[in-house]
Amino acid sequence: MKYATINGYIDDASRLNATQVFEVADPGSDSSKSLLIIAQLVKRASLTGKKISIGGARHSMGGHTISKNGIYLDMKPLNYMQLDTVENVLTVGAGALWSDIVPYLNQYGRSVAVMQTNNSFSVGGSISVNCHGWQPNVPPIAHTVVSIRVITSRGDVIECGRDQNAELFSLVLGGYGLFGVVVDVKLKVVRNEMYTARQYIVNSNEYVKAFRELSHNARVAMAYGRINVNPDNFLEEAIISTFEKDTGNVSAALQDGPYKKLRRTVFRASANSNYGKNLRWKAEKMMVSLIRNKRFSRNQLLNESVEVFQNTDTSKTDILHEYFIPTASVSPFIDSLKKIIPSYNTDLLNITIRNVEKDTDTYLRYASTEMFGFVMLFNQYRTPEGEDYMKRLTQKLIDVAISFKGTYYLPYRLHAQKDQFLKAYPQADSFLF
Numbered sequence: 001m002k003y004a005t006i007n008g009y010i011d012d013a014s015r016l017n018a019t020q021v022f023e024v025a026d027p028g029s030d031s032s033k034s035l036l037i038i039a040q041l042v043k044r045a046s047l048t049g050k051k052i053s054i055g056g057a058r059h060s061m062g063g064h065t066i067s068k069n070g071i072y073l074d075m076k077p078l079n080y081m082q083l084d085t086v087e088n089v090l091t092v093g094a095g096a097l098w099s100d101i102v103p104y105l106n107q108y109g110r111s112v113a114v115m116q117t118n119n120s121f122s123v124g125g126s127i128s129v130n131c132h133g134w135q136p137n138v139p140p141i142a143h144t145v146v147s148i149r150v151i152t153s154r155g156d157v158i159e160c161g162r163d164q165n166a167e168l169f170s171l172v173l174g175g176y177g178l179f180g181v182v183v184d185v186k187l188k189v190v191r192n193e194m195y196t197a198r199q200y201i202v203n204s205n206e207y208v209k210a211f212r213e214l215s216h217n218a219r220v221a222m223a224y225g226r227i228n229v230n231p232d233n234f235l236e237e238a239i240i241s242t243f244e245k246d247t248g249n250v251s252a253a254l255q256d257g258p259y260k261k262l263r264r265t266v267f268r269a270s271a272n273s274n275y276g277k278n279l280r281w282k283a284e285k286m287m288v289s290l291i292r293n294k295r296f297s298r299n300q301l302l303n304e305s306v307e308v309f310q311n312t313d314t315s316k317t318d319i320l321h322e323y324f325i326p327t328a329s330v331s332p333f334i335d336s337l338k339k340i341i342p343s344y345n346t347d348l349l350n351i352t353i354r355n356v357e358k359d360t361d362t363y364l365r366y367a368s369t370e371m372f373g374f375v376m377l378f379n380q381y382r383t384p385e386g387e388d389y390m391k392r393l394t395q396k397l398i399d400v401a402i403s404f405k406g407t408y409y410l411p412y413r414l415h416a417q418k419d420q421f422l423k424a425y426p427q428a429d430s431f432l433f
């Protein structure tokens, strides 16, 4: 997906943040020349008092990548990559998208170790939010990062890892671009393998138990669940999908996702329609037997863009939320959602749930212990009223997450109040000041 720069305005995936910028800066695509270009840009900005915002694919939703009347540094051209097949480490420009990286690694029988559910994001944006995905029982992406090269606000190029400049390393990972520009990243990669898919329908109050039983198996390489959002039996059921390693030959070619059009039609028809939502959940339960034992390569699963489900309605937009809840509180959190969400009369399209292990790499961490991430997709009006309504719901859900010693994910709308931010992220005080 592209977000065009029209008359100096740029926006992000929320479609709520169109803002005029002073300049769009291009770092070029050459590893060593780009270092110089970015260092000079940083020095010039500091002399002229202009702020620099850094953007990858701009799929964050809170204007994180845009500074009003500032310089927008578009990292996408910086997308070189080189695989070390002995060490299994990929060196990659921060602007490269997973949609470039997955096909590149596929040629070498390798794959990304941890990334989001879709391939539309840049590696720089992904490590700056410390993303996580369908890979169960592992920490977020930061644990797969070997080292990074960063240009600081003084224009210095600094290489950081666990053994050198370790503090800067932990601040930049999950640091939302506030500690410098990530130029490139060394990432551990894994083998591309074939997986067999299985799906299970479970009661939502047994989600954690079922997820654990199904995913705590060395052969299960990917797992996630979806909980039903149709009004007939709201949040009572879940479908857990697992992908288990098999020994078959890896199919070499990456294809366009199977059933893509059908899945999009069923999904979008459920927006703003209770009938559509009930129908979709029935269809998804019927698909369980169709999907069972289908085989996919890891890279095939990772190589789907966000466009499959994307909203094209100009009056409305799809907004994500994510709440991280400690294991013991998953069931009571679901019970709270059952009461709160219907009372706000919003259009909730989807909830997926996957776990993420304790993160010991980043400073501003959202997983200080094992957490289950509830990813919620809402469809809302692009109006001040639509925003205000969602803001109130978001603040309510953040309070509930905090009451369960949970956190909320920071790439989305900036609706948290300051005290909520400080409670959810007690490290924030020393991170920012």
Ligand SMILES: Cc1cc2nc3c(=O)[nH]c(=O)nc-3n(C[C@H](O)[C@H](O)[C@H](O)COP(=O)(O)OP(=O)(O)OC[C@H]3O[C@@H](n4cnc5c(N)ncnc54)[C@H](O)[C@@H]3O)c2cc1C
Pocket: 013, 053, 054, 055, 056, 057, 058, 059, 060, 061, 064, 065, 075, 094, 095, 115, 116, 117, 118, 120, 121, 122, 123, 124, 125, 126, 128, 129, 130, 131, 132, 133, 176, 177, 178, 180, 181, 182, 183, 306, 320, 411
């Ligand atoms: C449809 C959709 C699905 C998603 N699914 C998931 C998911 O499964 N798991 C998950 O964890 N997240 C998910 N996200 C959130 C996503 O991971 C983040 O928004 C991520 O930042 C997107 O990468 P990006 O390249 O678009 O980053 P951007 O939005 O471009 O940037 C994000 C942040 O990183 C900073 N940044 C970007 N590049 C650099 C750089 N080179 N150096 C320093 N700072 C930089 C930016 O300034 C900004 O603060 C999803 C988002 C959407 C819209």
